[in-house]
Amino acid sequence: MKASAGFSPVPGEEPGCHLSKKAKVCLGILLCVLVAGTIVAVVVGVLKWPRTPPHREWNGTGTTPHFSEIVLGRCYTYTQVLRPELRLYSTKQPEKSFETHKDCGQIGKAFMNAFLSKDPCNSSEQDYQLLLKLTNQTTPCHTNVFWSKSNQLAHQYTRVRQDMFTLEDTLMGYIADGLDWCGDAGSSEMNYQSCPHRRKDCINNPTSVFWDTVSKRFAENACGVVQVVLNGSISNTFDENSTFGRVEIHNLHPGKVSRLQAWVMHDIGGVHSHSCSSPIINDLKFILSKRNISFTCQDDYRPIKFLQCVKNPDHSSCSSII
Known part of the structure; x- marks a missing residue:
């Protein structure tokens, strides 16, 4: 078989495409430009990526470490051990009254959602309404x-x-007793460094509003x-x-x-x-x-x-x- 025009087979090798030295240099330069451009684009993208702003500093104690774990653990301790009449039963037991039984997973989520990603000096009773409903206890x-x-x-x-x-002998009081918590409007994380102090920062902070709200319900009931x-x-x-x-x-x-x-x-x-x-x-x-x-x-x-x-x-x- 004759070699096609433009191909010069080397003895022992199959015919192939052979670039000139000049073409190889040009290709290398092109690859370097593409790689450099990609790196610059990535760096610019990272710099422009929205970053979580630092938590604001307050005069009060920060969120209690392991807050969410403590809330969930206390809920299970109260409903499974201290007051088992509040235990959430399986749906395979339809004869049980679900009005009094408590779902600790839902209670924990409602507690977090009451204050996370919100201004810690603009907390309101309304923020805790779902939590109150889930923990209602007579x-x-x-x-x-x-x-x-x-x-x-x-x-x-x-x-x-x-x-x-x-109050602290009820489910909601037992869960929150001795804990501190707050978040920030610009962050989905808890502020473990500091939280608003009632007298030095603001009255409508998450912890103060919470205790006023559950105390009101305790008295009303x-x-x-x-x-x-x-x-x-x-x-x-x-x-x-x-x-x-x-x-x-x-x-x-x-x-x-x-x-x-x-x-x-x-x-x-x-x-x-x-x-x-x-x-x-x-x-x-x-x-x-x-x-x-x-x-x-x-x-x-x-x-x-x-x-x-x-x-x-x-x-x-x-x-x-x-």
């Missing part, structure tokens, strides 16, 4: 225990009296005789600016709540700044009277006094208790 009448400036003592009492409920544990060893035993004084007593329904019973507790060995007969307690009584809710008060309620004396058994004030 406590029996006569079992609601409010507290003000007496967090630890009130919860010591409800841990012993497990038929009584503070209360019925029968309700209790409040107050601290008689401090100057502001009843504080109208506290969550109890600002939110809860104004959302008790007179048609549902017949009486508020106050327990004014004093620290073992501490001062007795106020008692049931103090003017500051009369302020509380007056607010309730305007709302047609009766009021009773007792100093150093004996069952709670027992709990105080368990930690201080040798104190003279406990000699008649233990």
Whole structure:
């Protein structure tokens, strides 16, 4: 077979296309230009790619580390262990009432969606409406225990009296107790560095609005005789600016709540700044009277006094208790 025009077969090789030296140089230059152009385009694209802006700095504590995992874990602990009557049953059990059962996966998503990608100083009650719906829980009448400036003592009492409920003994209160959280309008991430402080930055921050919202619901759902544990060893035993004084007593329904019973507790060995007969307690009584809710008060309620004396058994004030 004869070689075609333009081809010069080399002995031992098949005929092929052979470029001249000049053509090879030109091709190499062209490839270099194309590669360089691609690199420049990629670099420009990366530089122009929208980047998440840094989180704004606030005066409050940042989001609690592992926030979403804690929320989900606490939800399962509460519904599967502490209050199994709220457990989400399989759809293979149609005889179960699904109105009271809780889906922790949906609750966790609703919690995150309530504040992520939103201005942390423009939070509103509406942001938490789906979360409230998913965690709705009815406590029996006569079992609601409010507290003000007496967090630890009130919860010591409800841990012993497990038929009584503070807000933190309900599903939503249990999940969020002690946590901090916030995001930013320009980011889908949580701000772990800092969150708005109620007094130093803004009132309408995600955490403050949350507690006002769930406290309002807790008060609205209360019925029968309700209790409040107050601290008689401090100057502001009843504080109208506290969550109890600002939110809860104004959302008790007179048609549902017949009486508020106050327990004014004093620290073992501490001062007795106020008692049931103090003017500051009369302020509380007056607010309730305007709302047609009766009021009773007792100093150093004996069952709670027992709990105080368990930690201080040798104190003279406990000699008649233990």
